[in-house]
Amino acid sequence: MMIVCCSCKRVKQDEEWVDCFDLENSDGALSHGYCPDCFRRAMQAMKAQGRSWETLKVHGFDHWI
Numbered sequence: 427m428m429i430v431c432c433s434c435k436r437v438k439q440d441e442e443w444v445d446c447f448d449l450e451n452s453d454g455a456l457s458h459g460y461c462p463d464c465f466r467r468a469m470q471a472m473k474a475q476g477r478s479w480e481t482l483k484v485h486g487f488d489h490w491i
Contacts, residue, residue, distance in 0.1 A: 427455045433464035 429438040436443040443461040460468060
């Protein structure tokens with residue numbers, strides 16, 4: 427299964443996140459999540475808004491990472 431960052435659209439290949447992957451020629455299943463850089467930025471934005479990752483986990487939103 428190919429994982430695509432829902433923010434920057436980089437693709438996880440092996441243990442790396444890479445740019446410029448041709449998804450149209452992919453024959454595998456796709457899923458989405460956050461790459462480490464975008465996850466860090468999203469958490470910083472949430473913290474600035476007074477929200478936290480722990481709050482999301484309590485409400486069941488921890489499956490999208």
